């Protein structure tokens with residue numbers, strides 16, 4: 001099966017056809033996608049800005065991260081759970097869309113970074129080093145790329 005055949009199969013799923021055939025399903029799902037985005041960016045910013053010395057500076061980094069991590073995970077689950085049906089409804093459009101591939105590449109990098117390097121950075125009980133601060137800036141950059149890719153899908 002070629003990648004194009006796979007995307008054609010995604011496009012022809014019952015969910016894909018159902019959303020395409022409805023006036024309200026796509027915008028309704030995209031609103032929840034945007035709510036997840038808001039929660040995700042809020043959670044990422046609270047932790048990464050704390051690493052940079054801004055925001056909840058009275059609490060140590062690992063304490064802030066510990067309290068915020070459940071919201072980050074909830075937001076990522078919301079984005080995946082709403083992103084997949086949005087994708088199924090326009091899989092063939094996404095197949096030819098460079099913004100979609102940029103987004104998926106950034107998303108993979110952001111998720112791997114979030115659950116490997118970034119997890120180590122925010123678990124440390126040391127005062128933030130230059131390396132930890134660079135990790136926080138890179139984390140914000142990766143998630144910004146995912147969002148920009150997502151927004152650009154409709155314009156590319």
Ligand code: HEM
Pocket residue numbers: 030033034037040076079080082083084086087090094107143146147148149150151152153154
């Ligand atoms: C956590 C990760 C994600 C972020 C930050 C994100 C961000 C965004 C943003 C900002 C938009 C534009 C919303 C708008 O303009 O109204 C969007 C739309 C979209 N996203 Fe995501 N997204 C994520 C995950 C996913 C996943 C996993 C998929 C698919 C597998 C996906 C598929 C889509 C699609 C198909 C659209 C609609 C594009 C269009 O307007 O035609 N997203 N996303």
